[in-house]
Amino acid sequence: MPAFLRSQMRNIAPFVTLIALIVFFGVSSPSFATLDNGANILTQISVTGVIAVGLTFVILCAEIDLSVAAIANATGIVVAYFTLQENYVNIANVPLPGIAAIVLAVLACAFLGLVNAVGLTVIGIPSFIMTLAMMQIGAGICALLVRGQIAYAVPDFVATMGAGRIGPVPWIVIVLAVFLLAGHVVLTYTRFGRYVYMTGGNREAAEYSGVNVKLVLGAVMVISAVCSGVAGMLGVAHFGSAQQNEFDGYLLDAIAAVVVGGTSLFGGRGGIGNTIIGLLILGVLNNGLDHVEIDSFLKILIRGLILLVALIINVYVQAVRENEQSN
Amino acid sequence: MPQASEAVSGDVPARLAMSGVSKSFGGVAALRDVDFTLRAGEIHGLVGENGAGKSTLMKIIAGVHTRYQGRMTLDGHPVHFRSARDALAAGIGMVHQELSVVPDLTVAENVYLGKQPTRGGIVDWRAMFEGAREHLASLGIEVDPRARMGSLTIGLQQLIELARVLFSGARIVILDEPTSALSPPEVQRLFEVLRSVRASGRSIVFISHFLDDVLAISDTVTIFRNGRRIVSEAAAGVDKAWVIERMIGRGHEELEESYTGNIALDSKPRAPVVLAVRGLGAGRAFADVSLDIRAGEVLGVYGFMGCGLIELARALFGKLRPKAGTLAIDGKTVRLSNTAAARRAGIAFVPESRRSMLFYREPVYKNMSIAVLGRIGRLWLQPSAERAIARRHAEALSIRPPTVETLLQSLSGGNQQKVALAKWLTWPPRVLVLSEPTRGMDVGAKDDVVAILRRLRDEGLAVVVLSTEPETVLSLADRIVVMKKGRIVGEFAGEAVSKDRLLEAA
Ligand SMILES: Nc1ncnc2c1ncn2[C@@H]1O[C@H](COP(=O)(O)OP(=O)(O)OP(=O)(O)O)[C@@H](O)[C@H]1O
Ligand SMILES: [Mg+2]
Numbered sequence: 001m002p003a004f005l006r007s008q009m010r011n012i013a014p015f016v017t018l019i020a021l022i023v024f025f026g027v028s029s030p031s032f033a034t035l036d037n038g039a040n041i042l043t044q045i046s047v048t049g050v051i052a053v054g055l056t057f058v059i060l061c062a063e064i065d066l067s068v069a070a071i072a073n074a075t076g077i078v079v080a081y082f083t084l085q086e087n088y089v090n091i092a093n094v095p096l097p098g099i100a101a102i103v104l105a106v107l108a109c110a111f112l113g114l115v116n117a118v119g120l121t122v123i124g125i126p127s128f129i130m131t132l133a134m135m136q137i138g139a140g141i142c143a144l145l146v147r148g149q150i151a152y153a154v155p156d157f158v159a160t161m162g163a164g165r166i167g168p169v170p171w172i173v174i175v176l177a178v179f180l181l182a183g184h185v186v187l188t189y190t191r192f193g194r195y196v197y198m199t200g201g202n203r204e205a206a207e208y209s210g211v212n213v214k215l216v217l218g219a220v221m222v223i224s225a226v227c228s229g230v231a232g233m234l235g236v237a238h239f240g241s242a243q244q245n246e247f248d249g250y251l252l253d254a255i256a257a258v259v260v261g262g263t264s265l266f267g268g269r270g271g272i273g274n275t276i277i278g279l280l281i282l283g284v285l286n287n288g289l290d291h292v293e294i295d296s297f298l299k300i301l302i303r304g305l306i307l308l309v310a311l312i313i314n315v316y317v318q319a320v321r322e323n324e325q326s327n
Numbered sequence: 328m329p330q331a332s333e334a335v336s337g338d339v340p341a342r343l344a345m346s347g348v349s350k351s352f353g354g355v356a357a358l359r360d361v362d363f364t365l366r367a368g369e370i371h372g373l374v375g376e377n378g379a380g381k382s383t384l385m386k387i388i389a390g391v392h393t394r395y396q397g398r399m400t401l402d403g404h405p406v407h408f409r410s411a412r413d414a415l416a417a418g419i420g421m422v423h424q425e426l427s428v429v430p431d432l433t434v435a436e437n438v439y440l441g442k443q444p445t446r447g448g449i450v451d452w453r454a455m456f457e458g459a460r461e462h463l464a465s466l467g468i469e470v471d472p473r474a475r476m477g478s479l480t481i482g483l484q485q486l487i488e489l490a491r492v493l494f495s496g497a498r499i500v501i502l503d504e505p506t507s508a509l510s511p512p513e514v515q516r517l518f519e520v521l522r523s524v525r526a527s528g529r530s531i532v533f534i535s536h537f538l539d540d541v542l543a544i545s546d547t548v549t550i551f552r553n554g555r556r557i558v559s560e561a562a563a564g565v566d567k568a569w570v571i572e573r574m575i576g577r578g579h580e581e582l583e584e585s586y587t588g589n590i591a592l593d594s595k596p597r598a599p600v601v602l603a604v605r606g607l608g609a610g611r612a613f614a615d616v617s618l619d620i621r622a623g624e625v626l627g628v629y630g631f632m633g634c635g636l637i638e639l640a641r642a643l644f645g646k647l648r649p650k651a652g653t654l655a656i657d658g659k660t661v662r663l664s665n666t667a668a669a670r671r672a673g674i675a676f677v678p679e680s681r682r683s684m685l686f687y688r689e690p691v692y693k694n695m696s697i698a699v700l701g702r703i704g705r706l707w708l709q710p711s712a713e714r715a716i717a718r719r720h721a722e723a724l725s726i727r728p729p730t731v732e733t734l735l736q737s738l739s740g741g742n743q744q745k746v747a748l749a750k751w752l753t754w755p756p757r758v759l760v761l762s763e764p765t766r767g768m769d770v771g772a773k774d775d776v777v778a779i780l781r782r783l784r785d786e787g788l789a790v791v792v793l794s795t796e797p798e799t800v801l802s803l804a805d806r807i808v809v810m811k812k813g814r815i816v817g818e819f820a821g822e823a824v825s826k827d828r829l830l831e832a833a
Contacts, residue, residue, distance in 0.1 A: 189708055191700050197689075198697055204683040207646065209697040209750065210670025268688065 010262045010269060014277045017260075017310050021281060025288030032291045039170070045283035046172040047072075047235040047247075049275075051254040053183040054227025056275045057220040059258050060187070061200045062267025063120070063127040065224045069251035070138025071112050072232030073244070077142050079105035079158060079233050080151035080242035091149050098155030105233060106226065112138065113225025117218035127221070135251075142244045151242040154233065162237020172234055179227065184272035196220060200267025257282050260310045281310060340402075342367045342530050343388065343419075343499060348397030350383055352737060355728065357383040359554045361397070365499065365530050370521060372541035372562060373534045375551030375574055376769040377741025378727045381534050382424055384551075385501045388532075389421035390414030420497030422488050424504050424534075424740045424767070425682060430477030435459035437476050438491050466490050466520050481508040481680055482632045482795075486517065493524065500524065501532040504740065506540050507766045508679070510632035510795045511830065518544050536741075536769050538567045550574055571770060589823035594806040595624045596820065600658075601789040602674070602758045604643070607652035612638035613813035616652070618791075620758060625780060625790040627804025629797060630833050635813035636793045637679065640762040643791065644676035645669035656757065670698065673757030677747050677764060684747040685735055691746055692717035692731035698750045720749035724775060741768045748776065758789045765799050777802055797826045809833050 026033035051068050058065045081093045082101035096104070112134060119130035154162070164171045187193035199206045199216045207213045231250075236242040261278025263270025285306055289299045343365040350358040358380045365371055373381050386392045388399070390408030399406055401417060408414040411421075428437050436443070438459040443450045459472040468486050476484060485508055492500055502521075506514050521531055521544060535541050541548060542562050549559040550573045557573050602620040607613070613635030620626050630636050641647035643654070645663030653660050656672055663669045669676070675698070678684050686694050696703065696713040703709050703716070717731040724745045726738070735743060744767050751759060764780070765773045780803055784790055792803045800807055807824065809817040809832040817832040 190706055191704065191708060194693070194697070194700060194708055198686055198693070201686045201689060202683075205686055206697070207666050208644075208676060208678050208684050210666050210675075211697065212665055212667035214665065215667070268686075 010264075011274065011277075013313050014260060014262045014274065014281060014310070017313060018277055018281050018284065021284045021288065021306075025284065025291060029288070029291035032288055037287065037291075039168070039173075041280075041283040041287045042173045042176075043170050044287060045257075045279045046170075046176040047231045047238065048250055048253045048257055048282065049176045049279050050179050050231035050234065051228050051250060052257045052275050052279060053179045053272065054220075054224035055254050055258050056183060056263060056270070056272055057187070057196055058127070058224045059255075059263055059265060060196050060267055060270060061217055061220050062203070062265070063217065063220070064255075064265075065116070065127065065131045065221065065228075066251060067112070067116065067131040067134035067138055068224060068228040068254055069247040069249075070135040070142075071109050071225050071228040072235060072250060073247040074112070074138040074141040074145075074232070075105050075109040075229035076154075076232035076236035076246070077145050077151070077242045077244075078108045080154055080236060081145045083151075083153045083155055085151050085153050089149065089151055089153075091146055091151055093151070098157055101155050102158060102233070106229060109225045109229025109232070110222055112229075113222035114218075116225060117221040120221060121214035121218045139244070146243060148244070152240060154237050154242070158233050159237045162234040163240070172238060175230075175234060179230070180272055180276060183275075187271055192216070192219070197268055200269075202268070253282060256307055260307060282307075339366045339368065341365065341400075343399070343401055345384075345388070345399045346397060348384065348387065348395055348399070350380075350387060350392060350395040356554050358387075358395070361554075361556045363549065363556060364559070365532060366547075367530055368525055368528045369546040370525055370531045370533055370544055372545030372548040373532060373551065374536070374538060374541055374548060374570060377745075377767075377772055378739040379551040379574075379769075380554045381551055382503055382740065385421060385503060385532060385534065388414070388499070389419055389501055391421075415495060415497065418496065418498035419501070420492035420495055420499070421501040422485065422492055422503060422505060426481070426484055426488060428476050428484050428488050430475070432476055433472065434463075434470055434474050434476055434479070434487055435472035437487060438462060438472070438494055440491060442495075462494055463487065463490055466493070467516050480632055480637070482510065482513050485509070486513070489517070489520070493520075497529070499530045499532070501534075503534045504536065504767055505533070506535055506537055508632075508763075508795075511797075513632060514540065536767065536773075538570055538770070542567065542570070552576055574769070575771060589825045590801050591823045592805055592807065592819060592821060594820040595621060598623050601656060602643075602791075603655040603658070605653045605655070607639070607642060607649050607654070609638055609642055609647055609649045609651075611813070612647075613642075613810070614651075616810075616815055618808065618815075620789045620791055622787050622789050623784055624805045625784050625792060625803050627800035627807040628791065628793040628810060629800040629807055629829055630795065630810035632795050634810045634833070636795065636810055637762060639810070640676065640678070640760055640791075640793050643669075643758075643760050644674055646676075670756075674760060675751035675756035675758070676760045677751065677762065679763035679766060681740070681743050681747060681767075685743055687734070687736040689735060690732050691721065691726070691735055691738070694735050694746050695720055695731075695750045695753075699753045702754050716753050717749075720752060723752075724749055724779070725772075741772055744768055745772065745776075748779075752779070752783075755783055755786065755788050758791065759783065760791045760793070762793045763795070763799070764792060764803075766796075773802070797829045800829070801826060 051072060055065055055068055079101050082096045082104055084095035085091060085093055116130055116134055119125045120127050161171045161175055187196060195211050195216045199213050203213055235247060257278040258275050259265060260281050261274035263274045285303060289303060341364045345363040348358055348361045361384060375381050387395050390411045390413045393409055406417060435456045439455055444454040445451055456472045463470060468490060470483060485505055505517060509517060524531060533541060533545060545562040547559055548562045550557045550570060552574060598621040600619045601622050604616060604618040607616040616639060628636060638647055642649045645666045645668050661672050692714050695717040703712050714731055721729045721731055726742050726745050765776050780790055792800060794800050807819040808815050811833055
């Protein structure tokens with residue numbers, strides 16, 4: 001195998017997986033490979049995608065954020081809480097102008113991210129534990145604000161971004177594209193992005209090079225929380241309601257998207273390009289399974305198995321590559 | 328020139344023989360047509376410049392590199408190992424240049440790595456701790472088997488890794504630069520261990536850049552240059568000058584003085600103090616350390632392993648928060664709350680362990696630019712500027728290969744060390760703190776480092792060199808303080824000093 005191909009294995013394997021899935025579903029179902037369905041897939045991955053952008057930063061630093069879905073949920077509920085709801089909605093909410101509601105929601109998720117950051121860097125709690133606690137805290141905030149009820153209204157701007165279209169293109173897909181692009185630019189072309197990779201690659205060495213490692217780690221936790229918050233607001237608008245446990249499936253999906261795409265859980269390798277492929281694999285898989293005729297209860301299992309295979313291919317290919325290199 | 332085979336031991340059988348071994352990495356030849364013979368019960372010293380191919384040849388023997396040309400026989404039978412585990416099963420163990428201990432496990436677990444004693448299917452911890460203690464004690468290593476590996480000094484970790492290899496029953500033991508982190512008493516202890524291992528009929532390969540060590544312990548020395556084996560010779564019949572000449576390929580008398588005589592220290596007591604250290608202390612590591620670090624002067628700090636040198640160096644770079652005392656730069660007190668603050672204050676630091684300084688899976692240029700990225704561009708990266716700077720350093724320090732896109736992990740150990748130094752040289756800091764700056768470097772490269780540091784000093788930089796090697800301190804320092812058990816016990820300034828006097832003071 002040419003050296004270039006070999007060195008790109010981490011990126012090629014997920015790509016091949018994606019193509020294989022597309023071909024498979026395209027052949028098995030005539031309704032899969034259509035333009036409309038393509039747009040569907042992109043819309044379906046948007047909320048996960050915005051979360052995954054932030055999560056990519058965290059995982060590149062060899063940390064993890066388990067609170068992304070909870071923070072998304074809480075932020076979505078906060079923005080609805082500060083929006084005037086219909087009379088039949090039985091929530092003691094505080095209506096504010098749309099812009100104020102959005103600002104408060106963004107501040108709320110940034111603050112939760114900051115708490116994560118402080119726990120991780122100042123107190124020294126491992127991110128796995130810290131964000132597990134934050135997951136509970138986020139769920140608690142949701143529960144307190146809506147008390148088992150459902151809110152529907154969100155500020156107009158959020159509603160447009162989450163559920164509106166510009167011509168044929170859903171705004172939410174554009175928002176996703178903007179986040180992916182911004183994430184990519186920051187990671188690849190800025191000094192901060194380099195620090196993220198280096199901190200993930202060898203934290204001690206980064207520290208001995210005079211990099212403020214704690215600042216970098218704190219920043220990625222905040223970035224992750226803010227991305228989650230934005231995804232939460234979009235999601236609430238997209239689903240048309242804000243309620244508890246609305247985002248529960250998104251934690252695993254977001255982590256899977258990042259890792260299946262080839263970003264290493266051990267830090268330092270991967271990037272937004274990988275996350276895009278991971279998102280598409282996940283999107284095609286979720287969507288494609290709805291187009292083929294199988295027992296809908298079996299689908300959940302199949303989805304899990306295919307993800308497992310994708311991960312195995314990933315890890316295996318990486319191992320092969322590292323082996324070849326040292327030989 | 329008689330070959331070692333006849334010179335050493337006419338009829339001792341070859342334990343391991345290699346013939347016509349070549350190995351290249353992506354078109355770059357690391358070994359060319361090498362013949363190598365290791366006899367039963369001998370200590371075989373291996374020397375050569377950085378990148379000469381020593382580690383590569385040993386990694387082939389130890390089953391790490393599995394693709395190569397040429398033949399290898401073990402006790403007369405052809406072998407080709409598929410993995411390090413294969414080699415170990417055949418009785419070949421290697422202690423690598425970069426330690427491969429598991430820092431988060433206990434000492435005992437490291438000794439027993441992969442084959443813990445069990446009782447009824449579960450790990451028998453008591454047997455393991457007892458066994459490890461006994462085994463280590465039999466090698467003269469006193470250490471708590473329950474201690475976490477990562478909390479020990481590098482020197483001790485190295486000895487324990489050696490103990491593990493011996494413990495696994497290896498008949499051929501390969502030591503890649505085992506003495507580079509050891510203090511003189513530890514080196515002596517290692518030598519005793521090696522002699523007793525040899526007496527039991529096992530064979531040892533000993534790689535080192537300390538030619539005195541190699542000549543003292545080896546039966547045979549083999550010299551490598553540029554991927555070729557130049558010569559093998561009985562160690563008893565050769566001296567250091569002879570070895571250096573063959574290593575470098577030209578005469579080089581002035582290259583390494585042996586520091587048995589007196590070295591005149593060129594201290595500059597009137598130069599302005601850049602970094603003033605007053606009463607610095609940190610727990611049990613060191614206490615009441617006061618130093619004046621002056622512009623245009625190299626301050627050497629010498630002491631044995633474990634005397635607090637390493638911790639002191641970390642405290643000067645904000646990595647370790649001192650409990651007592653103050654630091655002042657240009658008379659202004661500074662608090663170094665982290666390494667970034669130290670860097671901003673104009674302090675640079677090269678730690679003794681390469682692993683904690685370098686990014687192995689990143690290209691050379693990113694390794695060099697990391698410390699100065701903020702100077703190259705505040706927000707945006709400037710890759711072309713990074714590469715240009717890196718190329719300049721690669722040339723100035725004669726780093727091989729000189730292509731800055733090379734991944735750091737494919738550089739030889741000594742060349743990696745040069746990269747670690749290079750990263751601070753783009754915009755010289757006010758104070759450069761170096762812990763073991765020449766560890767693992769060949770004589771030529773050491774010379775280069777001495778020249779570079781002298782130049783920086785003459786440009787007015789304040790340099791601190793902390794080392795457990797008297798030669799390093801003597802070759803670099805204009806003034807020397809000696810540390811012992813965490814305290815400063817002596818100072819040599821403006822006088823002549825010899826290695827013996829240094830050792831005596833410590
Ligand atoms: N994994 C690898 N990939 C590519 N090149 C390599 C690799 N390992 C070693 N090399 C190259 O092979 C040559 C020999 O390296 P080797 O590590 O054997 O040197 P050495 O004699 O041990 O030097 P040192 O004293 O510096 O440790 C060097 O040019 C090095 O860059
Ligand atoms: Mg080597």
